[in-house]
Amino acid sequence: TRTSSTIVDRIENLVPGRTEIDDEMLDEIEEILFAADLGVKTTTEVMDRVRTNLGRRLKVPADLRPFLRDELLSMISVTGSGDDTEVRQPPEVILIIGVNGSGKTTTTGKLAYNYIKQGKKVVLAAADTFRAAAIEQLQMWAERSKAHLIKHQHGADPSAVAYDATKSALSREADILIIDTAGRLHTKSNLMDELGKIARVVSRDIHGAPHETWLVLDGTSGQNALNQARQFLQTVNITGFILTKLDSTSKGGAIISIIRELKVPVKYIGIGEDLEDLQPFDAERFIDAIFGENDQPSQESKYV
Amino acid sequence: MFSQLQNSFQKVFKDLRGQGKISESNIQEALREVRVALLDADVNIKVVRQFIAQVKEKAMGQDVLQSLTPGQQFIKIVDEELTALMGQTHTKLHLSNTPPTVVMMCGLQGSGKTTTAGKLAASYKKQGRKVMLAGADIYRPAAVEQIRTVAEQVGVDVYAPGTHMSPVDICNEAKRLAEGRQVDLLILDTAGRLHIDDELMQELVQIKESATPDEILFVADAMTGQEAVNVASSFDERLSLSGVILTKMDSDARGGAALSIRAVLGKPIKYIGSGEKLDALEPFHPDRVASRILGMGDMLSLIEKA
Ligand SMILES: Nc1nc2c(ncn2[C@@H]2O[C@H](COP(=O)(O)OP(=O)(O)OP(=O)(O)O)[C@@H](O)[C@H]2O)c(=O)[nH]1
Ligand SMILES: Nc1nc2c(ncn2[C@@H]2O[C@H](COP(=O)(O)OP(=O)(O)OP(=O)(O)O)[C@@H](O)[C@H]2O)c(=O)[nH]1
Ligand SMILES: [Mg+2]
Ligand SMILES: [Mg+2]
Numbered sequence: 001t002r003t004s005s006t007i008v009d010r011i012e013n014l015v016p017g018r019t020e021i022d023d024e025m026l027d028e029i030e031e032i033l034f035a036a037d038l039g040v041k042t043t044t045e046v047m048d049r050v051r052t053n054l055g056r057r058l059k060v061p062a063d064l065r066p067f068l069r070d071e072l073l074s075m076i077s078v079t080g081s082g083d084d085t086e087v088r089q090p091p092e093v094i095l096i097i098g099v100n101g102s103g104k105t106t107t108t109g110k111l112a113y114n115y116i117k118q119g120k121k122v123v124l125a126a127a128d129t130f131r132a133a134a135i136e137q138l139q140m141w142a143e144r145s146k147a148h149l150i151k152h153q154h155g156a157d158p159s160a161v162a163y164d165a166t167k168s169a170l171s172r173e174a175d176i177l178i179i180d181t182a183g184r185l186h187t188k189s190n191l192m193d194e195l196g197k198i199a200r201v202v203s204r205d206i207h208g209a210p211h212e213t214w215l216v217l218d219g220t221s222g223q224n225a226l227n228q229a230r231q232f233l234q235t236v237n238i239t240g241f242i243l244t245k246l247d248s249t250s251k252g253g254a255i256i257s258i259i260r261e262l263k264v265p266v267k268y269i270g271i272g273e274d275l276e277d278l279q280p281f282d283a284e285r286f287i288d289a290i291f292g293e294n295d296q297p298s299q300e301s302k303y304v
Numbered sequence: 305m306f307s308q309l310q311n312s313f314q315k316v317f318k319d320l321r322g323q324g325k326i327s328e329s330n331i332q333e334a335l336r337e338v339r340v341a342l343l344d345a346d347v348n349i350k351v352v353r354q355f356i357a358q359v360k361e362k363a364m365g366q367d368v369l370q371s372l373t374p375g376q377q378f379i380k381i382v383d384e385e386l387t388a389l390m391g392q393t394h395t396k397l398h399l400s401n402t403p404p405t406v407v408m409m410c411g412l413q414g415s416g417k418t419t420t421a422g423k424l425a426a427s428y429k430k431q432g433r434k435v436m437l438a439g440a441d442i443y444r445p446a447a448v449e450q451i452r453t454v455a456e457q458v459g460v461d462v463y464a465p466g467t468h469m470s471p472v473d474i475c476n477e478a479k480r481l482a483e484g485r486q487v488d489l490l491i492l493d494t495a496g497r498l499h500i501d502d503e504l505m506q507e508l509v510q511i512k513e514s515a516t517p518d519e520i521l522f523v524a525d526a527m528t529g530q531e532a533v534n535v536a537s538s539f540d541e542r543l544s545l546s547g548v549i550l551t552k553m554d555s556d557a558r559g560g561a562a563l564s565i566r567a568v569l570g571k572p573i574k575y576i577g578s579g580e581k582l583d584a585l586e587p588f589h590p591d592r593v594a595s596r597i598l599g600m601g602d603m604l605s606l607i608e609k610a
Contacts, residue, residue, distance in 0.1 A: 034349040037529040040340050100552060100580065101414030101525065109445075131580070132418075132457070133450035140445035183580075185555045220412065222346035222529025224557035245413065248498050250531040273413070273443070 021054060021061055029064065036253035036290050039223045042260070046071055065291065072287045075256055078265040091123070091169040093177045093202050093209035097195055097236065098216035099228055100183030103244035103270050105134065107216055108180040109141025110270070110278035116145055120175035125165030126151040127158040127198060128182035138180050144275055148172065158182065158194060159201045166205045177202075179210070186231030196235050212239045214267060219245040219252035229258045238262075243281070244270030251290045326363045326374055334378055335360060338598070345558030345597045348533045351567045359385050383594060389567055390590035394574045397424070397489075398546065400518045404436070404482040404490040408475075408515070410508055410539060411523035413496030416551035416577055418447070420523050421493040422454035423577065423585035429460055433488040438478035439464030440471040440511065441495035451493055458582055461485065471495070471507055475515040492517065499538035509542055519546045521574065524561055526552045532561035533568045540569050550593075551577035554584070558597050 018025065026047065033043040049071055050058065057067055094111070096104045105128070112122045124147045128134035135151050142149035150165040162179055169177040181198065184191035202209040215238045217225050232238060241259075243252050246269045255266060266281035335356055342352045363381045372380070399405045407424065409417040418441070425435045437460060439451035448464045455462030463478040475492050482490040492515065497504040512520065522536055522545045539545060548569070550562050553576040562573055573588045 031349050034343060035530050037346075037531075040343050099527070099555070101416065103414065131450075132422075132453035133446045136446035136449040137444075144445075185552070187554075187556050218414065218525070218527070220529060220531060220535075221525070221527045222532075222557075222560070223344055224346070224527045224555060227556055248412070248531065249500060249534060250529060254529060 018061055036251035037222050038253040039257055042257045069287055076259045076283050078263055088211055091174045091177045092211045093206055095179050095210040095213040097181050099185055102216045102218040104216045105137050105180050107242055107270055108178050109145055111178055112147040113145035113275045115176050122147040122176045123169040123174045124149045125161050125179040127161045127179050129154055129156045129158055130182045159197045162198045162201050166202050186228045192235045199236055213237055214240045214242050216242045219243045220248050220250040222254055225254040226258050229262055238264050240265055240267035242268045247271040253290055326366050331378055338382055341598050345560035346529050347560035348530055348564035351564045386594040387591045390594050391572050393587055393589055394572045397519050404487045406490045406515055406517040407519040408492045408517040409521055409523055410494050415523045415525045417523045418450055418493050420549055420577055421491045422458055422582045424491055425460045426458045426582045427585055428489050435489045436461040436482050436487045438492045440474045440492055442467040443495045472510045472514055475511045479515050499535045505542050512543055522548045524550055526550050526559040527557040528561040533564040536565040536569055545571050547572050547574040549575045554578045560597050562593055563597055
């Protein structure tokens with residue numbers, strides 16, 4: 001079995017034969033929220049909300065699930081941001097950033113495939129010139145997705161790659177330029193500065209670029225994800241998150257406190273290692289998955 | 305973040321001054337603070353619960369030492385329990401009497417297996433051993449190029465024939481080659497996989513059965529959340545792990561996953577990864593990681609001096 005029991009089962013198991021919401025039940029709910037990586041602050045706040053609503057919106061155990069669902073949903077609804085109505089002059093530049101191994105290159109490949117499927121012309125920039133075979137890895141994704149790749153040698157200046165890619169995207173009249181960057185820890189200031197430099201380079205030739213900067217967060221990560229998001233936001237203007245590896249048993253609940261604090265939306269989720277394993281983020285489905293309502297998306301039944 | 309716990313401890317323990325014994329009532333709040341610290345560090349909630357109960361039992365009724373306040377003594381108990389739970393310092397792999405020693409790396413996607421394989425190779429090469437790497441990841445794009453590049457950077461032999469052979473065959477052939485070349489240490493790098501991916505987990509079992517590794521190391525990302533222990537347990541159930549390596553400890557993650565895995569599996573943490581470069585591999589020091597998980601390094605050193 002993947003997990004001993006889903007959260008719904010567990011909440012549901014609390015219910016039979018019990019007509020009252022008791023302390024034991026509250027403890028179990030708390031444990032469920034912790035296990036989904038919500039962290040102390042958010043879990044405590046949810047539990048406080050539960051407690052203040054006891055006897056009001058929460059009369060019987062069956063009230064718990066819809067209540068929790070609503071509470072969490074309201075926590076991750078980001079309003080007033082993500083102004084997508086603005087018409088942009090192509091090429092639109094998307095900068096992909098994140099800590100080591102979170103899934104940036106894979107996501108870049110999936111995004112390219114996604115846009116190309118929509119009939120768009122895509123250029124990829126291999127701006128990870130540091131990690132062993134990072135360029136070759138992106139090259140394979142470019143071949144798979146049929147995107148055009150701009151690359152330099154291993155060890156080259158990432159900004160120079162971004163510069164060339166910008167020129168290439170302009171001259172080829174591409175719709176989208178996606179820049180894959182090297183994994184970097186948010187604590188390393190020299191590497192963070194490098195990101196700022198890449199962003200400045202692309203802005204010189206393309207107005208408003210990078211139009212999107214997406215921070216790729218590993219869905220299996222815990223409370224450190226908040227530090228990551230905070231620190232990256234200090235350097236670049238993050239316009240969205242991508243939460244990967246949600247095909248694992250992790251619920252990705254750390255994202256909740258991140259969205260709440262930083263008011264940045266999740267754009268996509270990664271649910272596998274193939275071209276098509278990218279889905280637009282759907283808040284309701286995400287919360288339902290936290291509560292185990294639909295099983296984790298599997299290879300056969302990805303939720304569309 | 306690191307000082308938060310210290311501040312709350314100081315507050316809690318001011319009230320404890322002058323009380324001669326540690327009792328349930330005077331440590332209730334302190335226990336709550338420890339619980340928060342552990343959860344913030346991503347220690348699994350079940351492990352936290354057990355640990356708190358254990359500390360409580362240990363602390364209760366103890367006479368407060370002359371040199372310490374009840375608060376300091378409580379922290380000392382917490383730290384000692386945590387350090388004990390983390391096990392001992394391990395710096396060596398178990399080397400086989402009949403070389404090659406075969407080491408198999410396994411873990412979730414992106415945890416750092418390939419890089420760590422390179423680091424181990426570099427470390428043992430430096431000790432004068434003949435090391436060889438084998439690339440058994442036929443799935444990830446350019447995994448073959450990556451392991452070859454890593455091997456070249458370290459300056460060791462590599463067997464990574466490509467994606468036309470099965471991972472089991474690759475490992476067997478690598479072992480055969482290693483025997484012929486008098487290799488001391490053969491490191492098998494496998495593809496990242498989810499513990500719930502039955503087919504790929506079965507593949508690891510087959511590699512284990514045919515290449516009979518001396519060490520099976522689970523490579524875990526220090527930033528992993530609550531599921532770390534379930535993932536590690538699943539790998540352990542299938543493969544019977546011999547140890548754990550915790551990577552990306554150069555981040556500011558507190559690394560509670562280490563404690564959870566250690567507490568539940570009881571397997572030693574053999575090394576920590578502390579950077580992307582191939583020399584960034586360090587011995588695991590239980591006391592340091594314990595303080596880091598508690599987020600109170602400074603305070604502990606103060607108490608040591610007291
Ligand atoms: N199961 C699963 N694996 C994923 C997903 N996204 C990426 N991966 C895997 O995670 C590993 C790391 O992915 P990469 O795309 O190389 O990550 P990265 O952020 O580019 O890594 P660096 O460039 O080294 O920092 C690979 O094995 C990917 O196949 C996902 O959504 N689900
Ligand atoms: N900062 C830091 N980065 C690390 C460490 N160990 C590995 N990495 C980085 O993490 C990323 C993933 O490392 P890999 O060795 O490719 O991970 P893997 O487990 O082999 O990945 P898959 O084969 O795709 O499952 C790379 O960017 C590495 O440079 C570490 O200790 N510290
Ligand atoms: Mg990458
Ligand atoms: Mg690898």
